[in-house]
Amino acid sequence: MWQDFLVGVALVLVFEGVLPFLSPSRYRETLTLAAQMNDKTMRAIGLASMSAGVVVLHLVRS
Numbered sequence: 001m002w003q004d005f006l007v008g009v010a011l012v013l014v015f016e017g018v019l020p021f022l023s024p025s026r027y028r029e030t031l032t033l034a035a036q037m038n039d040k041t042m043r044a045i046g047l048a049s050m051s052a053g054v055v056v057l058h059l060v061r062s
Contacts, residue, residue, distance in 0.1 A: 020027040034042070 019030070037045075
């Protein structure tokens with residue numbers, strides 16, 4: 001189980017690093033826009049992201 005967890009963490013780090021590597025200026029703009037969002041919008045985005053992750057994980061594991 002720990003191996004699967006660490007693989008997941010490693011993949012998150014890889015995906016998180018793609019945009020700053022490919023386009024640092026666009027990444028900076030995206031962070032600026034995210035900082036200007038209100039809490040409700042950020043929570044909705046977080047919930048949608050977690051839900052999509054759970055669905056994908058369920059599909060992969062079944």
